[in-house]
Amino acid sequence: MNNKKSYLAPLLIIGVLFFVMGFVTWVNGTLITFFKKAFSLDNTSSYLVTFAFFISYTVMAIPCSMVLKKTGFKNGMSLALMVMAVGTLIFIPAAEMASYPLFLVGLFTIGIGLTVLQTASNPYATILGPRESAAQRISIMGVANKGAGIISQIIIGKLLLAGAAAATPAEELNKVVVPYIILTVVLIALALLIRMSKGLTEVSEEEDDAGAAGTLTTQRTSVFQYPNLVLGVIALFSYVGVEVIAADTIINYGVSLGIAEEEARLFGAYTLGGMMFGYVLGIILIPKYVSQQSYMIFSAILGLVVTFAAINTTGFTSVMCIAVLGFANAVIWPALWPLALSGLGKFTKIASALLVMGISGGAIMPLVYGGIADSIHDTQKAYWVLIPLYAFILYFGLIGHKKKSW
Template sequence: MITTQTTSKAPPTLLPMVIIGTLFFVFGFITWLNGALIPFLQIVCSLSSTEALLIAFSFYIAYVVMALPMSFVLNKIGYKNAMSLGLVMIASGCVLFVPAATNQTFLLFIVAQFVVGSGLTILQTASNPYLVKIGPAKSAAVRISIMGLLNKGAGWLAPIVFTTFVLGEFAGISEQSIAALPAAERAIQIEQLADSLIKPYMGMAIALILLAIGLRFSKLPELNLNNEDAQLDESGKSKGSILQFPQLILGVVALFFYVGVEVIAGDTIGLAGSKLGVPGALGLTSYTMFFMVIGYTLGLVLIPRLLNQHQLLMLSSALGMLLALTIPFTSADSHSISSLLWGWTGITTLPNPITCIALLGLANAIVWPAVWPLALEGLGKFTARGSALLIMAIAGGAILPMAFGFIADSYGVLNAYWMTIPCYGFILFYAVKGCRIKQW
């Protein structure tokens, strides 16, 4: 339940929704900058696909390393203070980009990404259960879907902002165009590219600090779950361990695979586009995010009027498997799919394999908002630790893209998308049965 010191009544949800919505926009923007940052640093630091994906690995592995420690911090200082702390940590990571860019030191970029990921860990560990518990349980998926629209809308905007403020006159740059330059000119241009990171990341750091101060002194009510009863076991006794909740543990596995395929769809589309010589490859993540926004919107419209969340999860995972199977077989010389879908609008079309990768965003959209309320159902006093485990599942965004990088370097970037098929298969299992298992 939600309590404050001044009133015994449950506060309205509008203010918390506005504040949490702002946070979801922030960590959506920060997270999906990776889609542009990975191919950018591949150029600046002369990296292979596997090395470039260490940027994603260092970012998402922070969720594994820091989630449980952050859950203890969360219980100690409260949800509101934890969110402010998260924003300060993200700002610190942004500041580290300055010496990393100045010295073009890839290791320092890795450290900066880990610090940013650590800040996002506590921010998400606090904000997601807050969103579930701030209102009625039956509408939790709707609230998370609304946040998802803000999150993925920020993800759509992030590569555009990156291209505008970081790349500037180098907006059309690619791995091939840099490689074609004479050595001296190439070194100068790489240095200019690295320096272009400094002002935008310092600006983000200042904005995040101001937001942290505003949140700390806001009237956001504290969340207190210590008095909630946890789900009972088969003998009617309260459960004594977080591991006694199958819907949570299976939900963690489902989110592990989901975040992995989500990051692959968003962060590798630029690498795939660069390999195929697509102009403006560093901004291709916006296409994936656009289709995720469409997916979230469809979820809001369809659930529960025409489909329940289990049915939409099943359709989403099936679509993901179909697209992953199709990507290597479509012609990179043809733009027929994008011409049919949006070519008539005048928006730049894409080769068919890149379009299919972007469409993975549509398949991925509904998973996160559906799994969270299903996995946290009945946890009571275990909610903070359950949330930490779900946040740890974001490690899928570190591990699976690295596996993707190894496969891409060995068998080709388009063939690597086949590895997502079993991931969608487990999400399908969770939608059909896993979320309904309440006892081992």
């Protein structure tokens, strides 16, 4: 699969899937602010949106890897889109019943579908071409993902947050009905198209398992015998934590500083725009000018510096520092996957599932942030929670990924 033409068509299809993942994932920042107002929630309760969405990755990652073993990548992706469609459809009765718990059930169901999609698509993109340019390919996927996120925040933000508030909470919640019906139809149509597509072929996760890595793989009996994977899971947990906090708390943060909701609704798009810029740089620079791990080290250091700046500046400047974290975060994900999966061979699918479980950082860390913000009554100082997360990512980039034995 090292011939560029042979994997161009599959990568195009995977790019469409990353666009879909981005659209439904990054609308959460808008939903947090929307539900907080509609249901009169505190910070901690409003971040149950990200908890319900991302905790499904931990609960379902291993079962989803078992599903993929039976269905293969292609049929698994089609199934994932159908499950996501069920989740978006749940938003309709949730709006009619004005039920926040039912909305959370819908988000959890969408997350289940995304778990299958992530477990299939990330290793697929990694394996399709040369491993040394894997971060470049996943960066291209990241542009599709974050581009969709910007579009979803602008469109859904305009529908849900812009203009005068509706007269009653019930009328406010009815704003989600039409967009989520459309989203359901799109997901079902994509599921059918993927099912019928001839562009996606199965690839072997053992394709790059050669030489010393291949020897190690045949000698080892457990995925937990690979330190680069185990530490990679913790690093990915930390990464998704900082990524989701930067993208999904920024609107609420702006509002807490007294910035009008009409203006603040676009702040999440600024963070995602920073990520897109970082991805484009990654595409240009990796691997020709800089290695994927060097870029990740730079990103972690930048994250630490910008977090300190966000905590120690005021007003709109501080908000923009949180947006700049999007740029700092951009290439960590695509660089981390190939480093964590290096030499896993036959364990790649289960290893991918474990990495996907690390996405639960997006469930837990925003809740931690919200809890701290509520307890100290300071949404700015709560960003200190980012410091140890970036520090561990830096450790993984410098040392952790090189460990081949305990």
